[in-house]
Amino acid sequence: MTGAATTDRTGFVPRVLAVPAVLGLALLILPLGALVLRVQWSTLWSDVTSPQALAALGLSLLTGAIATAVCVVLGVPLALLIARSGDRAAGVLRALVTVPLVLPPMVGGVAMLFLFGRTSWLGGALAEWGIRIPFTTTAVVLAQTFVALPFLVLALEGSLRATGTGYEQAAAGLGAGRWTILARVTLPLAAPGLVAGIVLCFARAIGEFGATALFAGNAPGVTQTMPLAIYTAFNGAGVSQGTAVALSLLLLVTAVGVLLLVRAWRVETPR
Secondary structure, X not given: OHHHHHHHHHOOOOHHHHHHHHHHHHHHHHHHHHHHHOOOHHHHHHHXXXXXHHHHHHHHHHHHHHHHHHHHHHHHXXXXXXXXXXXXXXXXXXXXXXXXXXXXXHHHHHHHHHHHOOXXXXXXXXXXXXXXXOOOHHHHXXXXXXXXXXXXXHHHHHHHHHHOOHHHHHHHHOOOOHHHHHHHHHHHHOHHHHHHHHHHHHHHHHOOOHHHHHHOOOOOXXXXXXXXXXXXXXXXXXXXXXXXXXXXXXXXXXXHHHHHHHHHHXXXXXX
């Protein structure tokens, strides 16, 4: 019985394909290992706690948290709209939401600059009210929201579709209102997708670089997040390279922690 189960799991894939598979795995792991080997462990704490590093770290965490909150406010209704739409409408909406995932982040930054810049209709209207968005901390939040929102929407939408509407119909039949059904039936059932989306959304926000660089700039303490501080250091300015390596390690640990958290939630959540 054990041998049959093992055969079912492995299937009949040609064994020679293990060679490119191992090479692909090495391509993913070895660069990260090289990064870890370059860390100066004796000065790691001082590198991470330097004033420039703390400023970049604090700004990344603050703007990432705000961007995640914005994604929840906007993304939950959007995911509900997609999940409860017909197949054709849902396909179009899902494609539109997916665009930032496949679009080069710098293109997104240029697009946002053209939308909110002084020469645009929206940017000009905001300027008349004394509101300037490009190259401010607000621009960092908008750039992070732009690239992170699809993660939350797609994760939650998939969870909503999997749960269906049967329990919602039963609750409505018992006299529950729409808001009650949403708060006590729909969202609790889709909680695994919502939590996974929020965690992935935050991780993507604090790791955002391209759109932020073009739309928000790289002003220390104002728009210089951790990825921008790392880039600046390796171009000979800003924080030291030791600090840049330490911040890179911090981002790597954050990414791994996010993946483990999402996996643990999905494993422990009963289905």
